[in-house]
Amino acid sequence: MSAPVTPPVTVAPAVRIDGARRTLPDGRPLFADLDLEVREGAFFVLLGPSGSGKSTLLRVLAGLDQLDDGTVDLAAVSEADGAGRVRPSVAMVFQDPLLYPWLTVRENVALGSRFRSTRERHGHSDLQEMLEHFRLDHLADAYPDELSGGQAQRVAVMRAVGVRPRLLLLDEPFSALDPATRADLQQWLAGVVAELGTTTILVTHDVDEAITLGGRIGLLSGSGVVDRVWTDVDRAREGSARTALRTEILSEYRR
Numbered sequence: 230m231s232a233p234v235t236p237p238v239t240v241a242p243a244v245r246i247d248g249a250r251r252t253l254p255d256g257r258p259l260f261a262d263l264d265l266e267v268r269e270g271a272f273f274v275l276l277g278p279s280g281s282g283k284s285t286l287l288r289v290l291a292g293l294d295q296l297d298d299g300t301v302d303l304a305a306v307s308e309a310d311g312a313g314r315v316r317p318s319v320a321m322v323f324q325d326p327l328l329y330p331w332l333t334v335r336e337n338v339a340l341g342s343r344f345r346s347t348r349e350r351h352g353h354s355d356l357q358e359m360l361e362h363f364r365l366d367h368l369a370d371a372y373p374d375e376l377s378g379g380q381a382q383r384v385a386v387m388r389a390v391g392v393r394p395r396l397l398l399l400d401e402p403f404s405a406l407d408p409a410t411r412a413d414l415q416q417w418l419a420g421v422v423a424e425l426g427t428t429t430i431l432v433t434h435d436v437d438e439a440i441t442l443g444g445r446i447g448l449l450s451g452s453g454v455v456d457r458v459w460t461d462v463d464r465a466r467e468g469s470a471r472t473a474l475r476t477e478i479l480s481e482y483r484r
């Protein structure tokens with residue numbers, strides 16, 4: 230079930246990072262020589278101790294931050310825009326839902342969405358259908374200050390998914406929620422991503438969340454490399470296999 234390094238990927242990966250190096254302003258290395266591959270359609274979870282650089286890595290993939298050296302290949306998740314420029318098709322969700330307070334849920338979700346392509350690919354006739362399909366229609370006319378934390382984060386995920394990204398990046402989106410809401414949203418997210426087939430990378434501290442959602446789990450070590458990747462996690466979600474995987478990940482985490 231586990232492998233010492235990122236296992237080889239036979240088809241072209243959706244995301245490929247080679248030799249990533251990033252040094253902090255104080256000279257401390259964050260990544261020294263980080264490699265990572267994520268398959269198309271995969272749900273990859275990145276675990277790692279606080280300060281190991283998980284958020285920075287996601288920000289690099291989102292184009293919000295840069296490496297000092299190394300390459301990031303997102304060609305497999307890039308698309309031509311209206312002007313014919315080929316660009317990575319990426320959306321990101323943060324710990325804070327960052328909804329526009331003066332817009333309703335419907336208006337927040339609609340921001341930047343390309344619902345024509347959504348209709349073509351998934352049969353949702355319009356925004357309303359999409360809201361209904363993903364259980365947000367009862368909140369469509371509410372404003373963000375009328376939402377619970379869980380509802381707001383559901384809207385944030387839907388807004389990101391609504392642009393039909395080829396790559397969805399989730400940076401601890403559920404960490405501020407209570408355990409019951411968090412479990413509910415994990416199930417909801419698993420359904421949304423499975424239905425849309427979007428390549429997803431989730432950053433979390435929570436080993437149980439990683440096992441519940443991930444197909445693969447990578448551990449970003451304090452020394453700035455992904456030194457363990459667990460594959461076929463979906464086969465170890467239940468019973469004693471789950472307990473064994475959890476124990477193994479936690480012991481690596483603490484090393």
Ligand SMILES: Nc1ncnc2c1ncn2[C@@H]1O[C@H](COP(=O)(O)OP(=O)(O)OP(=O)(O)O)[C@@H](O)[C@H]1O
Nearest residue numbers: 253254259277278279280281282283284285286434
């Ligand atoms: N632009 C920057 N300038 C200075 N320090 C930075 C910068 N970007 C990141 N850091 C530092 O790099 C380290 C890694 O940050 P990052 O948020 O990526 O880690 P993380 O693994 O996501 O941590 P956490 O799990 O606590 O969110 C932190 O110590 C952070 O303060």
